[in-house]
Structures are given as structure tokens and as C-alpha cells.
Amino acid sequence: RKEVEQDPGPFNVPEGATVAFNCTYSNSASQSFFWYRQDCRKEPKLLMSVYSSGNEDGRFTAQLNRASQYISLLIRDSKLSDSATYLCVVNWFGNQFYFGTGTSLTVIP
């Protein structure tokens, strides 16, 4: 079983739609959780950390469910510029980070 699993998609949504991605992780001792965004042929960039109480940054909301071992990312009012691959990242034992394969999002005009 992979340490971090994501639905690869693709998700094709119209502008203005709300879209949600989930990610599951295998290690219940996981300590830190993040969502990264990766544009085609570019490096991943931190989108947001995921806190136990959930957190919001503008149109983006991240949630953590430790009991079920998953994290989610909700994007409201999708923009064309949101088209990218979204990577779920989990950290345990301090120094190693485990990446999901990414979920591809295309926002359609």
C-alpha cells in the first residue's frame, strides 16, 4: 500500500464551480500535512498547510480527518488559473515527506 494515495483525475470543471480532492495516508503517526500545486513542467509550490482544525485561505479550504486518515482540499469559484496538478504531502518521522501522485485539475471556460 502506498503511503499517500490520491485520485489522479483528471477533474474537468467549468469556471465558477466548486471542486474537492481527497487524499488518504497510511501512517496514523503522520504529523504534518500539506497541499502543493504543480504546474506543467514546473516545480511544486506550497499551496497551504493543513491544520487539525481545518483552515481556509481565500477560495481554498483544507481539512484533516485523523480518524479516517485523509485530508481534503476544496476549491470554490474555480478560476482558469487554478488548472494544475495538486499534490498531497504527508510528513512523519520529521525528515521524510511522502508525496501523492497528484490530482489533475482543468478549469474550462
Next chain:
Amino acid sequence: DGGITQSPKYLFRKEGQNVTLSCEQNLNHDAMYWYRQDPGQGLRLIYYSQIVNDFQKGDIAEGYSVSREKKESFPLTVTSAQKNPTAFYLCASRTISGLSTDTQYFGPGTRLTVL
């Protein structure tokens, strides 16, 4: 201008040759990492280093070597022993303060193609 730089951006290598990828950071980060990304796969850890003159193997270290002689620099050598070296190589760094928000920041990557 602070950040992580990688060079070159594109690299072509003949089979049987060793090649070294550069990674430099001026963020005063403690830890540095090398990942490899292949199409349809997540990032896989090659090596990481928490302090100068110390580094640990990641999940796919075979065929690679690293050094950490300076805090700012963590070069990766892809040796001829690496069977499938064509990939996108990403360097990352992070501070180690013990906070759960200590995450990684990436350089722009090097695309290596073996001809």
C-alpha cells in the same frame, strides 16, 4: 533574491557518463533533499541531508551520490550505474525548527535526458 537555484535547467547525457546536478540555497535552511519525478508518479526521495557532512539515503538512492560540504549546497551526481536516469530532478530545502509547518521549498528542477 532568496531562494533555491538548480542548474542546469536541461541536461543531456550519453549513456555511461556521470553527471552532476547543482543545487544551491540562500535561505539558511538546515535540510536539503533530492527527488526524482517521472510521468504519472509521485516524487521519490533519492537522498537528504540535515546537516553539513551528513546525508541519508532515500527510497531510490542506488546509482546516485551526494555531498554536503557547505550548508548552502547539495550537489547530486547521477552515475552510470543508474539504469533509468531520464527524469525531472527536484531539489528542496527546509528549516528544522520542530514546528509542524516546517515544509519544503523547491528549486525549479533539472530535466535530465540520457541519449
